[in-house]
Amino acid sequence: MPQVRRREKASEEVEEPIGNEEDTEATTEPSAAPVTTALQSPSQSYDVEEIEGVGRVTAQKLRESGYNTALDVAYAGVKELADVLGSEDRARQIIAAAQRLVGLNNFVTALEVYERKRNVQYISTGVKALDELLGGGIETRAITELAGEFGSGKTNFCHQLSVMVQLPEDKGGLKGKALFIDTENTFRPERIVQIAKYRGLDPKEALKNIFYARAYNSDHQMLIIDEAKKIIPKENIRLIVIDSLVAHFRSEYPGRENLAERQQKLNHHIAQLLKLADIYNAAVVVTNQVIAQPDMFFGNPLKPAGGNVIAHGATYRIWLRKGKENIRVARILDSPMHPESEATFKITEEGLIDGEPQ
Numbered sequence: 001m002p003q004v005r006r007r008e009k010a011s012e013e014v015e016e017p018i019g020n021e022e023d024t025e026a027t028t029e030p031s032a033a034p035v036t037t038a039l040q041s042p043s044q045s046y047d048v049e050e051i052e053g054v055g056r057v058t059a060q061k062l063r064e065s066g067y068n069t070a071l072d073v074a075y076a077g078v079k080e081l082a083d084v085l086g087s088e089d090r091a092r093q094i095i096a097a098a099q100r101l102v103g104l105n106n107f108v109t110a111l112e113v114y115e116r117k118r119n120v121q122y123i124s125t126g127v128k129a130l131d132e133l134l135g136g137g138i139e140t141r142a143i144t145e146l147a148g149e150f151g152s153g154k155t156n157f158c159h160q161l162s163v164m165v166q167l168p169e170d171k172g173g174l175k176g177k178a179l180f181i182d183t184e185n186t187f188r189p190e191r192i193v194q195i196a197k198y199r200g201l202d203p204k205e206a207l208k209n210i211f212y213a214r215a216y217n218s219d220h221q222m223l224i225i226d227e228a229k230k231i232i233p234k235e236n237i238r239l240i241v242i243d244s245l246v247a248h249f250r251s252e253y254p255g256r257e258n259l260a261e262r263q264q265k266l267n268h269h270i271a272q273l274l275k276l277a278d279i280y281n282a283a284v285v286v287t288n289q290v291i292a293q294p295d296m297f298f299g300n301p302l303k304p305a306g307g308n309v310i311a312h313g314a315t316y317r318i319w320l321r322k323g324k325e326n327i328r329v330a331r332i333l334d335s336p337m338h339p340e341s342e343a344t345f346k347i348t349e350e351g352l353i354d355g356e357p358q
C-alpha cells in the first residue's frame with residue numbers, strides 16, 4: 001500500500017465541520033489488501049487456473065467478474081470475492097492460495113518497503129518548478145489529490161497529465177496510457193490535441209491513448225473503477241484520473257443525515273483506487289473542489305469538499321489557487337516527504353507551462 005500518513009496539523013487545517021468522519025470505516029477498508037512484498041511487479045504471469053483449488057468453472061467465473069490473473073485474486077477482498085464464489089470461506093481459501101502462488105506475504109521487512117518505494121515512478125507535470133516541488137512529478141502507487149476553487153486549473157491539470165504520461169521516460173512520461181473518468185462533463189478532447197502538439201506527440205495517437213468514461217452518478221463511478229481492472233493491464237494504463245472525485249457523492253448524499261453513508265461509500269471507492277494504483281503501479285489523480293473564503297487562501301477557512309475521508313486517503317494533496325491572469329500557484333500539503341512550498345505555472349493554449357514566480 002502507498003503511504004497514507006498524514007500530519008495531524010494538516011487534517012485540522014482542512015477539517016470539514018459536518019461531523020466526525022473518522023468514525024467511519026476509513027481505516028479498516030484500505031487494509032483489505034495485504035501489505036505486499038516489495039519487488040512484486042504487476043506481473044501477469046499466473047493465470048487464475050494456476051491457483052490451487054481453482055478449476056475451469058471457477059476460473060471462468062473469476063474472469064467474468066474481472067479477476068483475470070492470480071494477482072487480481074490475491075489482492076481481492078473476502079466479501080467481494082464471496083459474491084463471485086458463493087461463500088466467504090471459499091473466498092478466503094482461494095485468496096490465500098492466490099497469495100501463496102504470487103508470493104504475497106503479510107509481513108515484509110523495512111528493506112522491502114524501501115525497495116518498493118524505489119519502484120515507484122513519476123509522471124512529469126510538464127512544469128519544472130512543480131516537478132521539483134513534487135520530487136520528480138506525480139507518483140505511481142499513490143493517490144494525488146488536486147484541490148482548488150472553481151477555475152483554479154484542476155481540469156486543465158488532468159488533461160495535461162493524460163498527455164504527459166504518454167511521453168517516453170526520457171521526456172518525463174511512462175510511455176503509458178490514461179484512463180479519464182469525467183463526472184462533470186468537462187473533458188475537452190480539443191485541449192488534448194493542443195497539449196499533445198506542444199509536447200511533440202501525434203494528436204490522434206494521443207487521443208487514442210486516453211480511455212474516457214463519463215460517470216453519471218456515484219454508483220456508476222464506482223462501477224467504472226471496478227471494471228477498470230480489466231483494461232488497465234491490457235492497455236498499459238499508468239494514469240487514472242477522476243475529475244471530480246466527490247461531486248456526485250456530495251450531491252447524492254447531502255447534509256449531515258447522509259454523511260455516514262456518503263463517507264462509507266467514498267472510503268470504499270478510495271480503497272479501490274489505492275488498490276489499483278498499487279497493483280498496477282499506476283498514478284491516481286483525483287480532483288476535489290475547495291470552498292474558500294476570498295481573503296484567506298491557506299488558512300483555516302478553507303474546506304475541501306470531500307472532508308477528511310480524502311485527507312486520509314490521498315497520499316499527496318496539491319492545492320491550486322489563481323494568481324494574476326493565467327498564473328496559477330500550486331502548494332503541496334501534508335506530504336510525508338516534501339516540505340511545504342509553492343510553485344508557479346501558467347495555463348495557456350499549450351496546457352500547463354512554466355510561469356514566473358509571483
Ligand SMILES: Nc1ncnc2c1ncn2[C@@H]1O[C@H](COP(=O)(O)OP(=O)(O)O)[C@@H](O)[C@H]1O
Nearest residue numbers: 148149150151152153154155156157347348349
Ligand atoms: N485554451 C486555453 N488557454 C488558456 N487558458 C485556458 C484555456 N482553457 C482554459 N483555460 C483557463 O483555465 C481555467 C479553467 O480551469 P479549469 O482547469 O477548468 O479549472 P477547475 O477544473 O479547477 O475548475 C479558465 O479560467 C481559463 O482561464
Ligand SMILES: [Mg+2]
Nearest residue numbers: 154155186243
Ligand atoms: Mg474542473
